[in-house]
Amino acid sequence: MSEQNIFLLDGEEIAFAPGQTIMQAAQSAHKYIPHLCWHPEFKPHGSCKLCTVKINGRFGSSCTVEAAAGQNVENRTAELDDKRRTLLQLLFVEGNHFCPSCEKSGDCLLQATAYEMGMMTPHFDHFYPDRPVDASHPDVMLDFNRCILCSLCVQASELADKKNVFVMGGRGMRGRKIILNSESGKLGDTDFSVDDRAASICPVGVILKKRVGFVVPYGERTYDKAPVSAVEAAK
Amino acid sequence: MPFELETAAHPESLRRVAIEPVSRVEGHGKVTLLLDDNNKVHQVRLHIVEFRGFEKFIEGRPYWEVPVMVQRLCGICPVSHHLAASKAMDQIVGATLTPTAEKIRRLMHYGQILQSHALHFFHLSSPDLLFGFGSDVATRNIVGVVAAAPEIAKKGVLLRKYGQEVIRMTSGKRVHGTGSIPGGVNKSLHAEERAALQKDIYQIVAWSRDAVQMIKGLFAQNLAAYNAFGRFDAHNMCLVRADGAMDLYHGGLRARRSDGSTLFDHFDYDHYWDVITEDVKSWSYMKFPYFNAMGNSDDGWYRVGPLTRVTQCDFIPTPLADREREEFLAFDGGNAAGATLGYHWARMIEMLHAAEAIKDLLHDDDICGSDLMAAGKRQERGVGVIEAPRGTLIHHYRVDENDQVIRANLIVSTTHNNQAMNEAIRVVARQYLDGQELTEGLLNHIEVAIRCFDPCLSCATHALGQMPLEVEIVGVGGTVLDRMMRNGDGRCARPEPQ
Numbered sequence: 242m243s244e245q246n247i248f249l250l251d252g253e254e255i256a257f258a259p260g261q262t263i264m265q266a267a268q269s270a271h272k273y274i275p276h277l278c279w280h281p282e283f284k285p286h287g288s289c290k291l292c293t294v295k296i297n298g299r300f301g302s303s304c305t306v307e308a309a310a311g312q313n314v315e316n317r318t319a320e321l322d323d324k325r326r327t328l329l330q331l332l333f334v335e336g337n338h339f340c341p342s343c344e345k346s347g348d349c350l351l352q353a354t355a356y357e358m359g360m361m362t363p364h365f366d367h368f369y370p371d372r373p374v375d376a377s378h379p380d381v382m383l384d385f386n387r388c389i390l391c392s393l394c395v396q397a398s399e400l401a402d403k404k405n406v407f408v409m410g411g412r413g414m415r416g417r418k419i420i421l422n423s424e425s426g427k428l429g430d431t432d433f434s435v436d437d438r439a440a441s442i443c444p445v446g447v448i449l450k451k452r453v454g455f456v457v458p459y460g461e462r463t464y465d466k467a468p469v470s471a472v473e474a475a476k
Numbered sequence: 477m478p479f480e481l482e483t484a485a486h487p488e489s490l491r492r493v494a495i496e497p498v499s500r501v502e503g504h505g506k507v508t509l510l511l512d513d514n515n516k517v518h519q520v521r522l523h524i525v526e527f528r529g530f531e532k533f534i535e536g537r538p539y540w541e542v543p544v545m546v547q548r549l550c551g552i553c554p555v556s557h558h559l560a561a562s563k564a565m566d567q568i569v570g571a572t573l574t575p576t577a578e579k580i581r582r583l584m585h586y587g588q589i590l591q592s593h594a595l596h597f598f599h600l601s602s603p604d605l606l607f608g609f610g611s612d613v614a615t616r617n618i619v620g621v622v623a624a625a626p627e628i629a630k631k632g633v634l635l636r637k638y639g640q641e642v643i644r645m646t647s648g649k650r651v652h653g654t655g656s657i658p659g660g661v662n663k664s665l666h667a668e669e670r671a672a673l674q675k676d677i678y679q680i681v682a683w684s685r686d687a688v689q690m691i692k693g694l695f696a697q698n699l700a701a702y703n704a705f706g707r708f709d710a711h712n713m714c715l716v717r718a719d720g721a722m723d724l725y726h727g728g729l730r731a732r733r734s735d736g737s738t739l740f741d742h743f744d745y746d747h748y749w750d751v752i753t754e755d756v757k758s759w760s761y762m763k764f765p766y767f768n769a770m771g772n773s774d775d776g777w778y779r780v781g782p783l784t785r786v787t788q789c790d791f792i793p794t795p796l797a798d799r800e801r802e803e804f805l806a807f808d809g810g811n812a813a814g815a816t817l818g819y820h821w822a823r824m825i826e827m828l829h830a831a832e833a834i835k836d837l838l839h840d841d842d843i844c845g846s847d848l849m850a851a852g853k854r855q856e857r858g859v860g861v862i863e864a865p866r867g868t869l870i871h872h873y874r875v876d877e878n879d880q881v882i883r884a885n886l887i888v889s890t891t892h893n894n895q896a897m898n899e900a901i902r903v904v905a906r907q908y909l910d911g912q913e914l915t916e917g918l919l920n921h922i923e924v925a926i927r928c929f930d931p932c933l934s935c936a937t938h939a940l941g942q943m944p945l946e947v948e949i950v951g952v953g954g955t956v957l958d959r960m961m962r963n964g965d966g967r968c969a970r971p972e973p974q
Binding site: 341342344374376377382449451452453454455456457458459460 | 536537538540541543544545548569647648649652653654655657658662663849878879880
C-alpha cells in the first residue's frame with residue numbers, strides 16, 4: 242500500500258487500497274460510518290443515505306464514493322448526524338416500527354442507529370401504512386411493516402443463494418415494495434429456506450425466524466452490550 | 477339480585493351528577509348519579525369510557541409476540557398479562573414447564589403482587605384511610621402521607637421498589653420485560669441477583685407484616701363505619717390450588733354463591749366459557765361477566781380479587797399470611813371479611829403472602845437452573861388464567877397453522893368486578909349521598925368504594941386516561957346547575973355556574 246493512499250476521516254489518517262470505497266476503507270480501519278443499506282458482502286446500494294459524508298466540503302455517499310488520496314472526509318459532525326437523525330425519523334414514520342413489541346428490538350440496526358444519532362421522537366406524523374404480514378412459510382415470517390427497502394434480501398437471495406426469492410417492485414412512496422417471486426406472491430410458495438443467506442441478512446425486523454422471538458433476554462442482545470458505533474468498529 | 481339503582485324509572489325528570497374521571501385508580505372512568513329535587517338517588521352507574529382495542533389488533537400477530545405485546549395495555553401490573561398470555565401460549569406450544577421456568581415465573585408474579593399491592597395501599601388508598609374519606613382534599617394524597625407519616629410512606633415506596641427489583645431480575649426490566657416466553661422463560665436468576673434479593677427479603681416480610689397491622693388497627697378504630705361502608709353480598713370466584721390453598725399463579729376455578737354454597741370447584745379453566753359468559757350493556761365499554769348457572773348478569777354477577785381469594789381459599793400456604801387470614805376471618809365475628817373495605821385488609825395479607833413466597837423461592841436452587849424451555853405437541857387454542865393483583869385474569873387465544881393469532885379474548889380482573897363495583901357505589905350513594913348537598917368530600921366516598929377494588933380501568937378497556945375529576949349537576953332541562961372540578965394536582969374549584 243502506497244503512502245499516498247491515505248485520506249483523512251474526521252481528521253484521522255485512514256489508509257486505503259485502490260478501488261476501495263470510503264466506507265470499505267473506514268470499515269477496514271475499524272471506523273464507524275453510520276449506515277443501513279450497506280453490507281460488506283454485497284455491492285453498495287446507496288439508497289438509505291445514512292452513510293452520507295462530506296468529502297472536501299461536498300456531500301457524497303461513502304458506500305459508493307471511492308477513497309482517494311488527500312480527501313478530507315467529515316463523518317461524525319453535528320451537521321451530518323442531524324441530517325442522519327432526520328433521515329431516520331423519516332424512515333420510522335414511513336413504516337410501522339413498534340419497537341416495544343418487536344422481537345428484533347435490541348438486535349435491530351435501525352433502532353440502534355437511531356439511538357446512536359440521539360433520536361428521541363419520530364418528529365413527523367406517522368403514515369401508518371397498511372402493510373402485510375406473510376406467515377405462509379413454515380420456518381420464516383415476513384413482517385413488511387418494518388421494511389426500509391434496503392434491498393439486502395434481494396441481493397442476498399440473488400447473489401448468495403442464487404434463488405431470486407425477493408424482487409424490488411412498484412413505484413412511488415406507497416407503491417415501492419418487496420415482491421415475492423412466486424405465483425401466489427407468498428413466501429411459502431417460493432423455494433426460500435431458513436438456511437438461506439437472505440434469511441439472516443435483514444437489518445430490521447422483516448425477515449424473522451419463527452418461534453424463537455424473545456429467547457434472548459435483555460442485557461444479552463447485540464446492542465445491549467455496546468452501541469452500534471462500537472459494535473461496527475469492532476468488526 | 478336486582479339492581480334497584482341501575483336504571484331509574486323516569487330519568488328525564490332527574491338531574492345528573494357525573495364524577496368524571498374517577499381519580500386515584502388506574503385508567504379512566506366516570507360515575508353518574510341521577511337525583512331528584514330532594515337529592516334522593518335514583519340511579520348510579522360506573523361507566524368505563526376508554527376504548528378496548530388489544531383483542532382486535534393482536535389478530536394476525538405471531539403467537540410468540542403476544543406475551544410481550546399484550547402487557548403494554550397496562551403499566552401497573554403488566555406482569556399479569558405477560559404471564560397469563562405466556563400460560564396460554566404454553567398450551568399453544570404444548571409445553572409443560574420445567575421447574576426452573578415455573579419458579580422464575582412465580583417469583584416474577586409474587587414480585588408483581590408485592591409492588592402492585594404496595595402501590596395501591598400506600599400511594600392510592602392510604603390517604604383516605606389515614607386522613608378520612610371527607611378530609612381536606614389538599615392533603616388527602618400521597619404527598620400528604622409523606623408529610624404526616626413519613627415512615628409509612630417510606631415503607632410503601634421501598635416495598636414497591638423491592639417488588640420491581642424482583643420483576644427486573646426475572647423479566648429483564650422493571651416494567652414491560654420479556655422474561656416469560658411460550659414454553660418457559662429466557663433467563664433464570666444469576667447468583668449475584670439471588671444474593672441481592674436475599675439480602676433485603678426479611679425486611680420486606682417485616683414491613684409487610686407491619687402493613688397488615690396498620691389496616692387491622694384502622695379497622696379496629698373505625699369498626700362500625702368500616703364494616704358498613706359499601707357493604708353488599710356477592711358471589712365469588714378465584715383460582716385455588718388442588719388442595720384448596722391460595723395459589724396466585726395456577727389452579728382450578730372455585731365459585732361460591734353469596735350464601736357460601738359451592739357453585740363449582742377446581743374447574744379446569746381451559747373451558748371457562750362453560751361457566752362464565754360476558755354480558756354487554758349499552759352504557760359501558762366494559763363487559764359484565766356472569767355465572768352461566770345463574771342464567772343472566774343480573775343474578776350471576778360475582779366478585780374477584782384479594783377479598784375473594786383470602787376468604788374463599790382453604791388456607792394460605794405461607795405461615796404468617798395464613799395466621800393473618802385466620803384472624804381476619806374471625807375479626808368482629810367475621811364481619812370484616814364481608815366488608816367492602818375488607819379488600820384493603822385482604823390485600824395486605826396477600827402482600828405478606830407474596831413476600832413470604834419470594835423468601836421461600838429465593839432459597840430454592842431451581843431459580844438459578846439452566847433448564848429454561850420446554851415444548852410439546854402444537855395446539856390451536858390456548859387459555860391462560862392467573863390471579864392478578866386485582867383478581868382473576870383470563871387470556872384466551874386461537875392460533876392458526878401459520879402461527880398467527882386469529883382470535884383473542886381477554887377477561888380482566890376489573891371486568892369481573894364490574895357489577896360488584898357498581899353495587900358498592902350504589903350502596904355508598906344510598907348511605908352517604910341520599911338527600912345531601914353535593915360536596916367533594918361526599919363524592920370522594922363514591923371513589924373510596926371504587927378504590928377498594930383497586931380497579932385497573934386501563935386493563936379492562938385497554939387504554940390509558942388522565943385523572944382529573946369533573947362533577948356536574950344538570951337540571952331537568954339539560955341546564956348545568958352546578959359544577960365542580962378537581963385538577964390533576966387534587967385541588968377543587970367551583971367555576972361560575974354556566
